[in-house]
Amino acid sequence: MSDRKLENTLSPIYPKIKRITxxxxxxxxxxxxxxxxxMYSYFDWPTWIYWVLIGLIVxxxxxxxxxxxxxxxxxxxxxxxxxxxxxxLSYGIFQKEWVTVPMTKIQSVTTTQGPIMKRYQIRSISVxxxxxxxxxxxxxxxxxxxxxxxLAEFAKxxxxxx
Amino acid sequence: xxxxxxxxxxxxxxxxxxxxxxxIIILFVVNHDSDMWMMKYGRYIFIVVIIMMIFNIIVSxxxxxxxWKEKVFYIHxxxxxxxxxxxxxxxxxxxxxxxxxxxxxxxxxxxxxxTAMDGLDDSIHFKVITKKHAxxxxxxxxxxxxIVSENDETNELNDGEMIEQVNxxxxxxxxxxxxxxxxxxxxxxxxxxTSLSFLAIIPIIAGGFEYVQPFLEDRYELEGVVQTFLDxxxxxGVVITFAxxxxxxxxxxxxxxxxxxxxxxxxxxxxxxxxxxxxxSYFSIEKNKIQGLEIQQTVLKRLFGLAEVKIISSAKAxxxxxxxxxxxxxxxxxxxxxxxxxxxILPNYQIHDQLEKLPRVALFLKLIRPSWFWLLATxxxxxxxxxxxxxxxWALSLILLFIIVINRVLxxxxxxxxxxxxxxxxxxGGLTSRMxxxxxxxxxxxxxxxxxxxxxxxxxSVTTINRSTPIHMETIQDIPLPYALSIQDWYYKRSEDVxxx
Numbered sequence: 001m002s003d004r005k006l007e008n009t010l011s012p013i014y015p016k017i018k019r020i021t022x023x024x025x026x027x028x029x030x031x032x033x034x035x036x037x038x039m040y041s042y043f044d045w046p047t048w049i050y051w052v053l054i055g056l057i058v059x060x061x062x063x064x065x066x067x068x069x070x071x072x073x074x075x076x077x078x079x080x081x082x083x084x085x086x087x088x089l090s091y092g093i094f095q096k097e098w099v100t101v102p103m104t105k106i107q108s109v110t111t112t113q114g115p116i117m118k119r120y121q122i123r124s125i126s127v128x129x130x131x132x133x134x135x136x137x138x139x140x141x142x143x144x145x146x147x148x149x150x151l152a153e154f155a156k157x158x159x160x161x162x
Numbered sequence: 163x164x165x166x167x168x169x170x171x172x173x174x175x176x177x178x179x180x181x182x183x184x185x186i187i188i189l190f191v192v193n194h195d196s197d198m199w200m201m202k203y204g205r206y207i208f209i210v211v212i213i214m215m216i217f218n219i220i221v222s223x224x225x226x227x228x229x230w231k232e233k234v235f236y237i238h239x240x241x242x243x244x245x246x247x248x249x250x251x252x253x254x255x256x257x258x259x260x261x262x263x264x265x266x267x268x269x270x271x272x273x274x275x276x277t278a279m280d281g282l283d284d285s286i287h288f289k290v291i292t293k294k295h296a297x298x299x300x301x302x303x304x305x306x307x308x309i310v311s312e313n314d315e316t317n318e319l320n321d322g323e324m325i326e327q328v329n330x331x332x333x334x335x336x337x338x339x340x341x342x343x344x345x346x347x348x349x350x351x352x353x354x355x356t357s358l359s360f361l362a363i364i365p366i367i368a369g370g371f372e373y374v375q376p377f378l379e380d381r382y383e384l385e386g387v388v389q390t391f392l393d394x395x396x397x398x399g400v401v402i403t404f405a406x407x408x409x410x411x412x413x414x415x416x417x418x419x420x421x422x423x424x425x426x427x428x429x430x431x432x433x434x435x436x437x438x439x440x441x442x443s444y445f446s447i448e449k450n451k452i453q454g455l456e457i458q459q460t461v462l463k464r465l466f467g468l469a470e471v472k473i474i475s476s477a478k479a480x481x482x483x484x485x486x487x488x489x490x491x492x493x494x495x496x497x498x499x500x501x502x503x504x505x506x507i508l509p510n511y512q513i514h515d516q517l518e519k520l521p522r523v524a525l526f527l528k529l530i531r532p533s534w535f536w537l538l539a540t541x542x543x544x545x546x547x548x549x550x551x552x553x554x555x556w557a558l559s560l561i562l563l564f565i566i567v568i569n570r571v572l573x574x575x576x577x578x579x580x581x582x583x584x585x586x587x588x589x590x591g592g593l594t595s596r597m598x599x600x601x602x603x604x605x606x607x608x609x610x611x612x613x614x615x616x617x618x619x620x621x622x623s624v625t626t627i628n629r630s631t632p633i634h635m636e637t638i639q640d641i642p643l644p645y646a647l648s649i650q651d652w653y654y655k656r657s658e659d660v661x662x663x
Contacts, residue, residue, distance in 0.1 A: 017170060085657055092611070099609040100653055131627035131635075139586045159603075159660045 006079035006090050013120045014078075018071035020116055026064045033057050080136055082147075084154055087127065089134055105130045106155035109148050110161035127151065163227040167290040169268060170329070174219045174289065176177035176264055182212065228286070230302070235275075235286060246457035247287060251303050253277040255451050255476065259444035260298060265562060271296050272443075304432075313481035339434065341424040342506050343499070349468075351495035356462045358647070388472055426491060428507045433473075435491065451475050452599030453628045457500055461593050468494045471473060471504065473598070474634050481510045504599075511599060514587060525574040531615065533566050569593055579645070581652055586626070586660050588638050598636050602652065603659040604628055610646045622646040 037053055038043070070093070078091045087100045087106070108128045117123065123144035126135045139147065189208055193201045201600070227238045235249040265271050273288040273296045288296070291301070297655065345353075424437040439630040453472040463469060469526040471491040501513045539562055543555040551563075571590030576595040579588035587599040593613045607627040616622055628634040 058624045086654065094613055095613045096617075097609055097611040098650070099607070100650065101607050102656060104660070129607060129631045130629055158660045159662055 006088055007081035008079060010078045010136070011120075011122055011138045011140045011143070012075075013122060015071035015075045017116055017120060017122060018074070018139060019068060021114075022067035022071070023064070025069060026060065029060055030057075030134070033060065046075055080138070082151070083156075087151065099134060101129050102128070103132070103154040104157050104159050106151060109151045109155070111144050111148055116121070125151075163229045165227055166223065166288060167270065167292065167295075168223070169270065170290040171223050172290075173264055175216065177211070178215055178219070182208075191312055193522070200632055237286060247277075249277055254286075254303055254445040255298055256445065257303070258302075258446075259442075261438075261442035263440060265290065266442075269293070273299060332337050339427045339429045340426045341425060343424075343495070343503055345492070345494070345508055346419060349416055349494060349496070350422060351414075352466050352468060353421060354414040356466050356494060358459075379617055383564055414624070421492070421494065425493060426503070426507070433507055447473065447475060452508065453604045453630060453634065454598065455504060455508075455511065457497075457597040457598075459497070459595050464595070465492070467496055469497045469498050469500050471495055474630050476631050478627050510601070511585065512580065512582070513599065514580050516591065517580045517587070518645070520574060520577050520640055521621070521642055523572070524621060526569045527615060527621065527640055528574050530568065531570075532562075536563055576638070577638065580642060581645075581649055586649065586652075589635075590638055600626065600636075601659070602630055602656050605653065605656070606633075608650065610650060610654045616640065624649050 021031075031054060035054055037050075037057075040050055040053065043090045067135055073093045074091070077093050077096065080089045081086070082088065085103055087101045088101060089097075089101075091097055106127055106129050110126045110128070111123045112126065113123045116139070121141045123141055124135055124137050125139060125148060126133055136147075165282055170656050178351075185208060189201060189205050196202075222239065225241055225244075227240060230240075230251075233251045235251070237247045237249065239245050254277055255274050256273045259271055260274075261271045268289050271293050273291050274430045275286040277285060288299075291299075293558050300549050343502065355460065367416075419439045421437070422439050423442075425435070427434045431450075432446050432448055432492050435450075437443055437445075452473055452475050456472040456474060457469070458472065470493040472492060473489045475489060489505070501515075504513055536559075540555075540559045547555050548558075572592040572595070573590065576592065577588070578591045580586075584602040585601070586605075587597065589595060589597045604631055605626045608625070610622050610624045612622040620643045623639045624639055624641060624646050625635060625637040629635070
């Protein structure tokens with residue numbers, strides 16, 4: 001019962017994109033750490049900095065391995081659905097979240113696209129509400145646009161007394 | 163267009179003086195013949211800044227104006243860049259009227275209209291205003307607002323005469339206020355002990371001393387004085403006794419001054435709070451702007467059976483009035499009276515005291531959940547090895563762990579919840595426990611979540627978000643999954659309560 005799925009899923013390309021972005025950022029982090037290690041030996045920094053850096057490198061290695069597997073599980077955990085009244089989102093690997101947002105409380109809808117997402121024609125949608133903001137991380141372009149239009153249309157309604 | 167009361171200038175000068183008094187003492191009294199560069203140039207800079215501020219106060223009185231046309235306020239300000247803000251009466255959420263000692267001397271008062279707009283400068287301040295004009299403005303807004311809301315309701319009648327009749331009747335009705343609460347002597351005595359405000363004097367003294375110290379050039383001498391003090395233990399004893407006596411008296415006096423005169427009343431549409439002996443203030447809030455309610459009990463208050471009732475609304479909480487939060491109804495209400503007060507003031511809220519308890523597994527879960535705070539604190543303790551009260555790091559770590567465990571066990575016993583009609587109510591919290599109650603239509607977002615651990619035991623956490631500034635988020639942990647799902651289903655029926663336009 002607690003595993004109830006919502007109607008729609010993310011774009012199946014999502015894990016691939018996520019993996020690419022994660023690997024790029026991890027690569028940059030490794031370069032920065034390498035530079036820091038070099039600076040440590042060059043400038044004669046105190047020893048504890050060395051241990052901190054080694055710790056960070058070890059941590060980063062594990063994170064890199066995890067970032068190869070994580071997108072798959074995260075993709076499987078994600079689902080969403082919407083009707084005239086509510087937008088529902090469900091996601092999370094270790095901590096599963098089910099969010100319900102009334103359409104009348106949505107304030108703005110934004111789609112964004114980074115360079116890698118552009119290559120695969122994927123967009124993410126972020127929904128700003130009175131109380132918070134939520135991001136649907138990856139949808140095919142046409143799905144994203146139609147969702148954006150629909151959300152904007154449903155969100156036009158306002159409640160009495162606001 | 164109208165200018166503000168001319169004494170606004172004097173009031174702002176008075177505040178400028180009050181706020182810079184400490185700097186003046188440092189620059190011109192304590193260090194008046196010091197040649198330190200900081201002091202020397204500080205004096206010049208200070209004088210220039212003060213002159214500019216005085217100039218600003220005078221000029222802004224001439225340029226700041228206000229007016230109202232057809233239920234809308236227009237506020238004009240700005241010396242170089244002209245600025246006009248437009249605030250419709252219907253946006254005004256609550257009215258605060260404060261009479262400080264300054265106002266009392268001249269027989270005047272101050273008035274603030276707070277709004278719920280998302281802009282930056284969204285409230286109207288009349289820092290100094292005659293009592294008569296304040297009354298006029300309050301009446302103006304209330305009458306106009308009543309007409310607006312009445313018009314909304316009687317729109318379908320489309321009958322001018324009919325509306326007028328309803329209006330006059332309605333304005334009469336709103337005048338009839340019922341008094342709900344005013345503190346008794348006994349409550350105040352209890353309050354002055356639970357508030358612990360008498361302890362406030364200690365940090366004030368210590369803080370003051372530390373703050374002043376670097377500016378005193380002959381600090382070594384001063385430390386010498388402190389040292390001789392500490393050497394003779396009986397002097398310390400006497401000093402401490404005196405300090406305690408003074409601070410207790412101070413605490414009782416502040417409680418009586420702050421909460422002595424206090425009146426909570428209401429009519430059909432508004433709640434009114436009038437309070438204060440020296441600084442009088444008047445606060446009113448529209449009932450349908452209330453998003454939810456909160457009752458808070460600290461350990462001490464629980465021992466005395468008292469509680470604080472707070473209103474959750476989108477009004478800014480205690481923006482300029484740091485001492486008493488405007489959103490607090492009264493901080494020292496006997497619990498049962500607090501319930502009754504809420505039901506009297508807001509008849510659509512029903513408070514239950516028979517609530518559902520958490521399942522036994524929740525206690526187990528609360529205890530085995532790792533405490534990151536404790537882990538980090540312990541690591542820090544091992545690393546820094548502080549000597550606090552002659553206790554070693556592991557003893558401090560154990561004490562911390564003990565407090566955390568107590569807090570969690572108490573949280574298990576305090577957590578209670580119920581869902582009824584369009585209302586959700588729950589208690590939670592360890593040492594300080596809190597009750598939260600709200601209506602479905604005021605919940606702007608809802609979510610529930612489940613960690614792996616919670617999933618094993620078929621429990622989950624529920625979070626609600628209510629409008630407030632900043633948003634009010636409430637989470638109740640480890641309630642059984644079926645109940646969480648029923649809350650979710652309950653929330654899907656939200657459309658029953660709201661009207662969409």
